[in-house]
Amino acid sequence: VRLGPDDARDRFASARVARLATSDPAGQPHLVPIVFALAPGDVLYSAVDAKPKATTELRRLANIRANPRVAVLVDFYDEDWRRLWWVRADGLASVVPAEEAVEGLDLLASRYPAYRGARPDGAVVRVEISAWTGWSGDA
Amino acid sequence: VRLGPDDARDRFASARVARLATSDPAGQPHLVPIVFALAPGDVLYSAVDAKPKATTELRRLANIRANPRVAVLVDFYDEDWRRLWWVRADGLASVVPAEEAVEGLDLLASRYPAYRGARPDGAVVRVEISAWTGWSGDA
Numbered sequence: 068v069r070l071g072p073d074d075a076r077d078r079f080a081s082a083r084v085a086r087l088a089t090s091d092p093a094g095q096p097h098l099v100p101i102v103f104a105l106a107p108g109d110v111l112y113s114a115v116d117a118k119p120k121a122t123t124e125l126r127r128l129a130n131i132r133a134n135p136r137v138a139v140l141v142d143f144y145d146e147d148w149r150r151l152w153w154v155r156a157d158g159l160a161s162v163v164p165a166e167e168a169v170e171g172l173d174l175l176a177s178r179y180p181a182y183r184g185a186r187p188d189g190a191v192v193r194v195e196i197s198a199w200t201g202w203s204g205d206a
Numbered sequence: 207v208r209l210g211p212d213d214a215r216d217r218f219a220s221a222r223v224a225r226l227a228t229s230d231p232a233g234q235p236h237l238v239p240i241v242f243a244l245a246p247g248d249v250l251y252s253a254v255d256a257k258p259k260a261t262t263e264l265r266r267l268a269n270i271r272a273n274p275r276v277a278v279l280v281d282f283y284d285e286d287w288r289r290l291w292w293v294r295a296d297g298l299a300s301v302v303p304a305e306e307a308v309e310g311l312d313l314l315a316s317r318y319p320a321y322r323g324a325r326p327d328g329a330v331v332r333v334e335i336s337a338w339t340g341w342s343g344d345a
Contacts, residue, residue, distance in 0.1 A: 084283040088227040088235035094273045096227035096235050100281035100292050134233045142239035144223040148320050153239050181287050 070154065070201030078201065079154040080105050082141040087113065087192070089130035089137050089160070097126050101192075103139070104174035109196040111139060111156065112171025114187035128162050128190060135159040137194055154201035158194045165191055209293065209340030217340065218293040219244050221280040226252065226331070228269035228276050228299070236265050240331075242278070243313035248335040250278060250295065251310025253326035267301050267329060274298040276333055293340035297333045304330055 070078070079085070087101045101113040115128065131137065137160040142153035165172060168191035176182045209217070218224070226240045240252040254267065270276065276299040281292035304311060307330035315321045 083285070084281065086225050086227075086237065086279055086281065088225075088237045088277070090229040090233045090235045092233070093275075094229045094231070094233060095275045095296075096229045096277045098225065098227045098237075098277040098279040098294055100279065100283070100290075136232075136234045138227070138235045138237040140225055140237040140239065142223065142225065144239070146222070146319070151239075155237055157234075180285070 068203055068205070070152070070203055072199040075154045075199040075201030076105075076109070078152060079141045079156060079199070084141075086140045087127060087137060088140070089127050090134055091126075091130050092133050097130055099127060101139070102175070102179055104171060104178050106170055106174055109158075110171075111158070111194040111196060112168060112175060113192045113194075114165075114172065114175055114182070115189045115192065116187065127192070131160045131162055131192065135161060139194065149204040152201065152203035154199060156194070156196045157198045157200070158196040160192055160194045162190050163193050165189060168193060207342055207344070209291070209342055211338040214293045214338040214340030215244075215248070217291060218280045218295060218338070223280075225279045226266060226276060227279070228266050229273055230265075230269050231272050236269055238266060240278070241314070241318055243310060243317050245309055245313055248297075249310075250297070250333040250335060251307060251314060252331045252333075253304075253311065253314055253321070254328045254331065255326065266331070270299045270301055270331065274300060278333065288343040291340065291342035293338060295333070295335045296337045296339070297335040299331055299333045301329050302332050304328060307332060
C-alpha cells in the first residue's frame with residue numbers, strides 16, 4: 068500500500084541510515100550510504116568526513132555541484148515480505164561549508180553519539196526535500 | 207579501508223536486499239530497494255512484480271531503457287561505526303522478458319522462498335556489473 072507523506076516522513080526520520088543517489092552529467096548514478104538528520108521544513112543534512120575517503124566523498128559532492136537532483140532512500144527488509152517498507156525522499160541538494168550548517172551539525176550530533184566527540188568540520192550536504200514517496204507491505 | 211573486488215563481491219552476494227539507482231534522461235536519480243541474485247560472470251538479476259506497483263516499477267524500467275547505467279548498493283549499519291561497510295556494483299542494465307531470464311529467475315527462486323510459490327513472470331532487470339567498489343570500517 069502506498070504511504071501518505073506524513074507516515075512516509077515519520078518512517079524515514081526513524082531510520083539510522085539512508086542511501087544517497089546522485090547522478091553525474093553523463094547520467095551515471097552514484098550511490099552511498101549516509102547518516103543523516105531531518106530538520107523542520109523537510110531539510111535533510113548529511114556530513115562529509117573532514118578527511119574524505121578516497122574519491123567516494125568527492126564524487127557525491129562533484130555530482131551535486133553539477134546536478135543538484137538527488138534521491139534518498141530508507142528501507143526495511145524482512146523475510147516476511149508483507150512487512151517490507153521503504154520511503155524515498157526526492158529533492159535538490161547543495162554543498163555547504165560546515166560554518167553555514169550549524170543547525171544540521173547540531174542535529175547530527177544529537178542523533179549520533181559518534182559525532183559528539185568528533186564533530187564533522189568538512190562539507191555538509193543539504194537537501195531540500197520536495198516529495199516523499201513510500202510503500203509498505205500488507206502487514 | 208577499501209575492499210578488494212573479491213571481498214566486495216562476497217559481501218554483496220551475502221545480502222538479502224540491495225538498492226538500485228537509475229537515472230532518467232534529465233539526470234533525476236531514482237532509487238528503490240530490490241531483492242536480487244548474482245549469477246556467474248558478475249551478472250545481477252532482479253525481478254519486477256507481474257502487477258507493477260503504481261509507477262515505481264515502471265519508472266525504473268523506463269529509466270533503464272533510456273539510460274542503462276545503474277548503481278546497486280549493499281550496506282551494513284551498526285552504531286559502532288568501526289563495523290560499517292558497504293559495497294557498490296556499477297554496471298549496465300537491460301530489461302528482459304521473463305522467458306529470456308530463466309537462469310536469473312531460478313537463482314531468485316532458490317534465494318527467496320517467497321518466489322518459489324509465486325515465480326515472477328514480469329520483466330526482469332539484468333545488470334552486467336563492470337566494477338565492485340567497497341569500504342569497511344576498521345573493526
